[in-house]
Amino acid sequence: MESSVQSESQIRDGTHGSPRVYSGDHLPAIRRELEYINRIGKRFVAAIDRFQVHRALLAALQELYSFSACCILLKSDPYDLFIIPCYPLDAAFLESMILRIASAASVIDFPDINVSHLARTAYFDAPDELAQTRTPGSSSSTQIGACLNIPLTVENRIIGMLSLFDEKPGTFDAELLQTMIADYAAVALENVRLREREIALWRDAELERQRLELIIRSMAEGLLITDARGAIKSLNSSAQQLLAQVQIDFTLDIPLRQLAETSNVPWLPRLTEIIDMALRGKTVTNQELVAGLNHDAGEAVALTLSISAAPLHDASGTSRPIGVVAVLNDVTSNKQVERMKDEFVSVVSHELRTPLTAIKGYTQHLVRRIERRIRKLHVTQTRPASTSELPESYDLRSLNIVQSQTEHLERLVNDLLDLSQVQWGQLKLNYTTFYLADVLAEHVRSAQASAEQHRIRLDIQVASSKVTADSVRIGQVIGNILDNAVRSSYA
Amino acid sequence: MSDLNDNFSSVSRKQVTELYLKVIRLIDERVAPYLGKATTRALVQGAARRVTNKYPFLSCLMKQPYTDLEPSIIQEQLSGVTPAELTAGLDALLDECFAGLRELTGDLIVPPLHREVTDQLRQLQ
Numbered sequence: 001m002e003s004s005v006q007s008e009s010q011i012r013d014g015t016h017g018s019p020r021v022y023s024g025d026h027l028p029a030i031r032r033e034l035e036y037i038n039r040i041g042k043r044f045v046a047a048i049d050r051f052q053v054h055r056a057l058l059a060a061l062q063e064l065y066s067f068s069a070c071c072i073l074l075k076s077d078p079y080d081l082f083i084i085p086c087y088p089l090d091a092a093f094l095e096s097m098i099l100r101i102a103s104a105a106s107v108i109d110f111p112d113i114n115v116s117h118l119a120r121t122a123y124f125d126a127p128d129e130l131a132q133t134r135t136p137g138s139s140s141s142t143q144i145g146a147c148l149n150i151p152l153t154v155e156n157r158i159i160g161m162l163s164l165f166d167e168k169p170g171t172f173d174a175e176l177l178q179t180m181i182a183d184y185a186a187v188a189l190e191n192v193r194l195r196e197r198e199i200a201l202w203r204d205a206e207l208e209r210q211r212l213e214l215i216i217r218s219m220a221e222g223l224l225i226t227d228a229r230g231a232i233k234s235l236n237s238s239a240q241q242l243l244a245q246v247q248i249d250f251t252l253d254i255p256l257r258q259l260a261e262t263s264n265v266p267w268l269p270r271l272t273e274i275i276d277m278a279l280r281g282k283t284v285t286n287q288e289l290v291a292g293l294n295h296d297a298g299e300a301v302a303l304t305l306s307i308s309a310a311p312l313h314d315a316s317g318t319s320r321p322i323g324v325v326a327v328l329n330d331v332t333s334n335k336q337v338e339r340m341k342d343e344f345v346s347v348v349s350h351e352l353r354t355p356l357t358a359i360k361g362y363t364q365h366l367v368r369r370i371e372r373r374i375r376k377l378h379v380t381q382t383r384p385a386s387t388s389e390l391p392e393s394y395d396l397r398s399l400n401i402v403q404s405q406t407e408h409l410e411r412l413v414n415d416l417l418d419l420s421q422v423q424w425g426q427l428k429l430n431y432t433t434f435y436l437a438d439v440l441a442e443h444v445r446s447a448q449a450s451a452e453q454h455r456i457r458l459d460i461q462v463a464s465s466k467v468t469a470d471s472v473r474i475g476q477v478i479g480n481i482l483d484n485a486v487r488s489s490y491a
Numbered sequence: 492m493s494d495l496n497d498n499f500s501s502v503s504r505k506q507v508t509e510l511y512l513k514v515i516r517l518i519d520e521r522v523a524p525y526l527g528k529a530t531t532r533a534l535v536q537g538a539a540r541r542v543t544n545k546y547p548f549l550s551c552l553m554k555q556p557y558t559d560l561e562p563s564i565i566q567e568q569l570s571g572v573t574p575a576e577l578t579a580g581l582d583a584l585l586d587e588c589f590a591g592l593r594e595l596t597g598d599l600i601v602p603p604l605h606r607e608v609t610d611q612l613r614q615l616q
């Protein structure tokens with residue numbers, strides 16, 4: 001076993017690296033050494049947890065030394081101390097061991113090592129199968145006879161320290177002092193640490209995966225995930241239910257574009273278009289898609305989906321998306337409510353316009369009659385009275401108010417109809433060229449008539465402002481501004 | 492090591508530094524087969540940490556392994572330090588290294604190594 005230790009003479013001679021010629025006497029020794037290395041190496045390689053490493057270490061060391069305890073101090077958060085006694089030890093002996101370990105560790109890069117913390121947190125691991133018996137008649141000692149501390153290094157990095165203790169002095173000698181077993185132990189312990197870390201990370205990842213799966217499964221919105229080719233890789237249960245309503249069963253792993261070319265489903269090209277836009281890196285929001293008829297409620301209702309799709313990028317941040325995540329919202333009921341509201345508005349507007357037309361017509365008729373009568377009175381009276389003193393003048397003013405309010409009401413009804421048209425994208429503009437001042441003057445006159453208590457003065461800065469626009473819509477805008485101004489102004 | 496101090500009075504800082512680095516490398520060579528390659532570096536860093544209060548100019552040995560240090564770079568950090576002070580500091584560092592080695596292995600490798608290092612220092616001065 002001695003030859004596994006590089007002796008000082010070997011180092012000085014520099015014989016390493018140069019071919020050696022071994023005599024027949026050396027060969028059996030080398031074979032024995034290789035068998036030994038192979039045997040203990042196998043024990044360490046087979047160890048899958050730290051306790052198996054402890055057993056391998058204890059077995060390997062017990063072939064070389066007779067000792068009382070073996071301890072392993074590992075750098076973790078902050079330090080882990082494992083005490084592996086060969087037989088029951090006195091408490092004072094254990095305390096002395098921990099003191100010596102802390103003292104030795106402090107000289108080789110174990111900063112802030114704390115004896116009381118080590119004593120509190122030390123693990124005891126005493127494998128029964130490797131337990132030894134004391135020499136008959138000997139009693140447990142309270143003092144350390146011999147001690148040896150060997151740093152555990154992996155790739156020139158100290159990961160811990162192996163300490164051997166014996167009750168008898170002079171147990172350890174330089175001839176048997178070697179790093180080989182410590183190196184095996186260090187690598188095995190590092191492997192265990194990495195394996196534990198890997199298992200912990202895998203467990204965390206699996207928990208996170210399960211949590212995400214639960215969230216996706218619980219989502220009220222449908223979720224559709226594709227790969228970079230646009231093939232559906234995953235549909236959550238809400239998406240499956242939505243698509244089942246329109247009797248379509250997506251074949252997973254076939255690109256949507258390919259499906260759209262071979263399928264006669266009319267809305268599939270639109271869905272493909274949305275997914276393709278996201279695959280080109282664009283985020284698409286609230287795209288409506290009428291996906292066939294839903295027969296569930298007894299009557300056929302067009303299933304309307306609102307789709308938002310976003311590109312999925314991997315952690316490396318490459319510009320090309322690795323897929324698309326699309327959220328499907330069933331907005332059929334919203335659309336139905338909107339349609340019912342529009343129908344209601346349309347009906348109400350038409351019903352209101354009929355009496356309004358009659359009121360407006362008769363008012364105009366009465367205004368003209370009174371205007372004619374006032375003109376006739378002016379002509380026939382010998383002593384002409386002031387126009388404002390005539391009772392017809394009061395009637396005319398009242399009728400003008402009725403007329404302007406009727407026009408106002410008509411505008412409101414028209415606005416309701418327009419709103420409905422705007423929502424459905426059906427508003428058409430009729431462009432003409434006109435003077436803005438004329439439209440302004442007309443609306444100021446109308447506003448003035450319906451707001452007697454206000455004095456509205458129109459100050460036009462640019463009289464010849466000729467514009468090309470829809471004069472009716474511009475008039476609506478001006479009328480609304482004036483109405484709001486009158487309503488919000490003091491008399 | 493302290494009996495060697497007086498003999499360094501006539502040498503430069505650079506010579507002193509190179510001499511002690513050579514000696515530390517010798518310790519490393521002897522210790523590595525027993526305790527691994529990283530041990531001497533950790534021992535020197537630990538020793539520097541303990542002596543840096545008294546010899547602040549040795550803090551460069553605390554921050555990085557002695558193997559990464561270039562004598563020319565150390566010279567810049569040692570400006571204002573006399574060769575005698577430097578010798579005393581590096582001597583204290585060696586003493587702490589041996590104390591640390593003794594903590595680890597008791598008297599298994601320290602006595603012969605200490606003798607060898609003392610002999611080398613004498614030969615090289």
